[in-house]
Amino acid sequence: xxxxxLLTLCLPGSxxxxxxxxxxxxxxxxxxxxxAVRTTSQSSSTxxxxxxxxGSLLSLLTTxxxxxxxxxxxxxxxxxxxxxxIGYTIYANNSTSYPxxxxxxxxxxxxxxxDALGLLGSVVPKSVxxxxxxxxxxxxxxxxxxxxxxxxxxxxxxxGIGALGVCLGRDISSGTATLTVNLTVANDxxxxxxxxxxxxxxxxxxxxxxxxxxxxLACTKGSAYTVGLSDGQNPVSVGGRRRMISGSNYLAYDIxxxxxxxxxxxxxxxxxxxxxxxxxxxxxxxxGSQVFNYNAKIYTDQAxxxxxxxxxxxxxxxxF
Numbered sequence: 001x002x003x004x005x006l007l008t009l010c011l012p013g014s015x016x017x018x019x020x021x022x023x024x025x026x027x028x029x030x031x032x033x034x035x036a037v038r039t040t041s042q043s044s045s046t047x048x049x050x051x052x053x054x055g056s057l058l059s060l061l062t063t064x065x066x067x068x069x070x071x072x073x074x075x076x077x078x079x080x081x082x083x084x085x086i087g088y089t090i091y092a093n094n095s096t097s098y099p100x101x102x103x104x105x106x107x108x109x110x111x112x113x114x115d116a117l118g119l120l121g122s123v124v125p126k127s128v129x130x131x132x133x134x135x136x137x138x139x140x141x142x143x144x145x146x147x148x149x150x151x152x153x154x155x156x157x158x159x160g161i162g163a164l165g166v167c168l169g170r171d172i173s174s175g176t177a178t179l180t181v182n183l184t185v186a187n188d189x190x191x192x193x194x195x196x197x198x199x200x201x202x203x204x205x206x207x208x209x210x211x212x213x214x215x216x217l218a219c220t221k222g223s224a225y226t227v228g229l230s231d232g233q234n235p236v237s238v239g240g241r242r243r244m245i246s247g248s249n250y251l252a253y254d255i256x257x258x259x260x261x262x263x264x265x266x267x268x269x270x271x272x273x274x275x276x277x278x279x280x281x282x283x284x285x286x287x288g289s290q291v292f293n294y295n296a297k298i299y300t301d302q303a304x305x306x307x308x309x310x311x312x313x314x315x316x317x318x319x320f
Contacts, residue, residue, distance in 0.1 A: 016160045017120045019053040019067075021153050021175030026182070027132055033188035034142060034220040034286065037086060042134040042183070045094065049130035050177025051108075051153045055122035061115060065157035067108040067128075071100055071149055077135075078145035078183055082222060086145050086183060087135035094131050109157065120157075132181065139286040141222035142187045142320075149179040187320040189219040189284070196296050198253070203304045209297035211259065214278075215316065221286030223320055225274045228266035229255055230315040240265070241299065246308030252299045255314070259295055266317065 025048040032042055051067065071090060078086040092098035092106060092113050100106045108114050108128060119126050152174065159171035193215045201207045219225055234243040234250060240263075243250040257264045257272060264272065272292055275281050279291035 017053055017056055018159060018171055019051060019155055019173070021050055021177050022048065022052045022127065024048050024050045024151075024177050024179040026180040027130075029132075029134070029181075029183035031184040031186050033186050034140060035188045035190060037134065037183075037185055038137060038139055038286070041136055043132065045129055045131045046179065047129050048127035050128070050151050050175075050179065051155075052125050052127040053119045054125050055118075055120060061109045061120075061157060065109050066155060067114055067157065068105040068152075068154040069100065069108060069128075070105045070152040070154070071102050072152070073102065073147055073149050075147050078147050078181060080140055080145040080185065081143040082141045084138070084140035084145075084221070086138045086140055086185075088132050088181070089135065090149075091131040091133065094129075096133065105154070130179070134183070139221055140185055141286075142185045142220050144182060144184050146180065146182045149181065151177045151179055153177065185220070187220040187223050187225070187284075189217050189225070189318050191316060191318070192216040192289075193316055196255070198296070198298055204251070204298055204302055205300045207298040207300075209295055211295045213294050213296065215292045215294065216289040217274075217277075217284075217292070217318065218287065218289045219274070219284030219318065220320075221284055223274070223284040225284065226271040226319045227274075227292060228271040228317050228319065229264045230266050230317070232312040232314045234312060242312060242314070244310035244312040246305070246310045249305040249308065249310075251305055251310040252302050253296060253312075254299070255294055255296045258293045264294055266315075271319070 025046045027044050027046045029042050029044045076085055077088060090100040092100060092108060098111055117126060154174040156170060156172045158167040160168035162168050196210055198207050198210060231240060232242040234245045236243060241252045242254050243252045255264050256262060263270060274283060274290060277290040278293045280288060
């Protein structure tokens, strides 16, 4: 019987394929702002999810052939430095059609996935890729988020086909691969800063100060930051007053912290800290706003310039 079996295997037209568990290629989402992590699903993938096959099997899989993958982990998602977790889903192809449920075996032989990959019909070895997408809504602190997955591969398929299409043997085996996943969350803010309008007046002494104005910032959860306002496009070289311009004429004004007379600037103590916010002082909330009050006035110790529309642009910057 042994001699007959060897003769059968060597018949012209026979084809074989063998699979094995191999080292994986890590998944790296890269650096993503905290706002993007919370509002938009981030995608990434790995070219090697731990299963590799030698190819050369010239046959489509049948219902009796299986390539199961079971994903488990001690975590529920990507874990960050402060204990925050970013959830994500693993998919069997580059869409969201075939998600893998943790702890449940998923058969890659179904839905034409293995066939579409050409895993058993290639002249060179190929690996099974995996695709990942984060879950929208994660309000998390900045930092590096990681998880190590355990993927148990278990397969049973016809690995040898004779000249008459008869299955000559089955490849039945299993093994476990580990896959690391990481994502770096970067600090970010959404800023709401309405324009300042002084209205119109015939002389500088008639302009009414602008009060009750606010700047709203929703910055990364747990972030300590400072907020600065630039000197505008036309500052006075000595004394640092801001100035609006109309043609070649200037109108000096300034912006002050809260309801006081301390100028709000862009360097050192002229900036405002997140702990100095009038509403929700402290570190960033991620999904909630922190409110900074300010007032603005036109200096009355200057000569009234010619009539015109005076404009300036001030840059608001946030430093972490």
